[in-house]
Amino acid sequence: MPKSRKTIDPAAEAMLDKAAEMGIATAFDRADQMKPCPIGSKGLCCKNCAMGPCRLAKEGQVGICGATIETVVARNLARAIAAGAAAHSDHGRDMAFVLHGAATGEAPGYRIRDEFKLREVARDLGIDTDGRTKEEIAIEVAEKALAEFGRQSGQLSYLSRAPRKRQEIWKELNIAPRGIDREIVEILHRTVVGNDQDAEHILDQGMRAALGDGWGGSMLATDLSDILFGTPSPLVTQVNLGVLKDDEVNIIIHGHEPTLSEMIVAAARDPEMIEYAKSKGANGITLAGICCTSNETLMRQGVPSAGNFLHQELAVLTGAVEAMVVDVQCIFQGLQDVTENFHTKLITTSPKAMISGAIHMQFDEHHAPEIAREIVKTAVDNYPNRGATYIPQVHENMVPGFSHEYIRYMLGGYYRGSLRPLNDAIMSGRLRGVAGVVGCNNPRVVQDEAHSHIVREFLKNDVLVVQTGCGALCSAKYGLLQGEALEYAGPGLREICETVGIPPILHMGSCVDNSRILTVLAEMATEGGLGDDISDIPGVGIAPEWMSEKALTIGTYFVASGAYVLFGVRSPIEGSEAVTDLIGRRWEEKTGGKLEFEPDPAKIVQKSLDHIDKKRAALGLPKYDASRFGQSGDRRYNAWLRAQAEGAKVSPYSMAGVTVKEA
Ligand code: XCC
Ligand code: SF4
DSSP: OOOOSSBSOHHHHHHHHHHHHHTOOOHHHHHHHSOOOTTGGGTOEEOSSTTOOEEOOSTTOOOTTOOOHHHHHHHHHHHHHHHHHHHHHHHHHHHHHHHHHHHHTSSTTOOOOOHHHHHHHHHHTTOOOTTOOHHHHHHHHHHHHHHHHHOOSSOOGGGGGSOHHHHHHHHHHTOOOOOHHHHHHHHHHHTSTTSOOOHHHHHHHHHHHHHHIIIIIHHHHHHHHHHHHOOOOOOOEEESGGGSOTTSEEEEEEESOHHHHHHHHHHHHOHHHHHHHHHTTOSOEEEEEEHHHHHHHHHHHOOOEEESGGGHHHHHHTSOOSEEEEOSSSOOTHHHHHHTTSSOEEEEOBTTBOOTTSEEOOOOGGGHHHHHHHHHHHHHHHGGGOOOOOOOOOOEEEOOOOOHHHHHHHHHTTTSOOSHHHHHHHHHTSSOEEEEEOOOOOTTSOBTHHHHHHHHHHHHTTEEEEEOHHHHHHHHHTTOSSGGGGGGSOHHHHHHHHHHTOOSEEEOOSSTTHHHHHHHHHHHHHHSSSOSSGGGSSEEEEETTOOSHHHHHHHHHHHHTTOEEEEOSOOTTTTOHHHHHIIIIIHHHHHSOEEEEOOOHHHHHHHHHHHHHHHHHHTTOOOOOTTSSSOSSOHHHHHHHHHHHTTOOOOGGGOTTSOOOOO
8 A cells, every 4th residue: 555645653554544444534634625725824814803804915915904914924923922822831820720739738639749849949939948848838839930920020030040141131132021921911912903013023022922931831830740740750651552452441641731630640540440440341441641641641650652643533543542531732623523433532621621522521620539530430431332443553662751850860960960961072072962853743744754854864963852742752653762762873972872871862741841941951051161051052943843833932932042943844924024034034133043944854954953063163162073983982882783773683782693893
């Protein structure tokens, strides 16, 4: 059968064949049928008032109000940034409520798991910790966190975590965010008809709101989740549809928030519940995640992942899913139609997200364990209704769990944890640079193709890769989040990874955990040797298959923090050369970072490497030379790699019988 060219994932391929056989439509088919609107896709459609909508399809055209193409394109981008910031930051707010409940005892089932982190966060929020219980501190941390959302003046507390020089740039540009909510509201205000009509001024506010998310709402979401559920450290788990089990109750948790899903993990592991599943004829209960609920639970609990964004409907198509439990964000309404063809129950749980036709079992942190048990029981009760199943036997091992705390620890140990060895490796040229490869799947492009091309090229070129979100799950599916991936790494990168004992790609968490990458960049900049600001670091940020507004927000806060960010797929601002120039050349003048849209993955790689080399040169570092490192001492390992490539399945430590050929 010819490849469909919709995905490079064999599990997805198999499920798409099954969908076609059964006549069930998925997002892949809908993308074929729905051509993107040629005007809207370039940012040229304004529907901000009832004099329009105005479609500015011709050069020089203006709206009824006189708005120019430049203004309309900038307003549309700013509104997308506001929406993305709202989503991630509102998630952070809910974490603060749960932490508060955990500390007061009003949210039974939750507790403070990482007291060390609690104290660290308290310090950064200016809270006194001396002689106080962890509950007392947690209550004040939660209150202070909630106050950050409504702060009317001044600036967010966490901005002080950024390099000093960066903080000054924000102040100078007047984009240091005040309250998280305030900056989002101000974008909506500025973009109503007849208000802010200067593209650069509008998008300055875009940066401000995005920074409020990155260094505010998202960073709080990460920190408070770590306090409540534990700061991640590496563990082994599995990914892809093959993690579902033919003889067990399968429950999928999908969306973004760890609050309910953590309780579902506990309920599904409860021996009584497992006994109950056995009474229904199942051999046990399997829990698997999708999207960022998956990233949250796999990083901390080792819950396997059924896959990334475009796997959601495919998981249901296995016929083996008793319940698809969803919370917020990235949930296809199309799931409802797909589940109707099977026994699968679609269960919505957030007071913020309902789907017509689905069962709604609303989450409430005050009764979380009971609600989670009820949900798991509903799934178990559904097991006898299962019909024929088809689970593709495709899965891979992965090692996620690289919080910035863990990275610091693994590089320097418990007493002298620091990023020094990372900076040194870049300075010596063993590492050419670093890249964050993050973001979604998008059915407008072949699933996972751009992601995996780009990360493999980076590995080959000695670029250390950090990942979050669906991008991380993509690499995991192809076995790249484990030591074996070193076979793709260049000699310098391999040397570093072997010395430290890490895979060449570090999975740092969910999409709100992009804030962990900000923290790493800030620490690299202050550690010394790589300049004194994030914009000096030889690094890039990429979202090869983005689709969500949240991705635009993330990209924007990285740019405003000094990074070069490239997005794949297509440009939502294509309609305006002026705005394209503004977020590229002009933003680079202002922030040292720039945002570009580049659909060709090969060009993304080339531009990234050029940028990394340019930053190396600016720092006066030696020119990257691929042949300089990795030749000493590991002949045995090289021989093993060659044997692997030829199909031999032997461990590098049992190479006695293999002839060591000089490369
Ligand atoms: Fe959603 Fe976070 Fe994108 Fe994946 S990566 S499709 S936003 S789940 Ni955030
Ligand atoms: Fe048209 Fe202006 Fe109204 Fe937009 S705000 S719809 S450009 S009249």
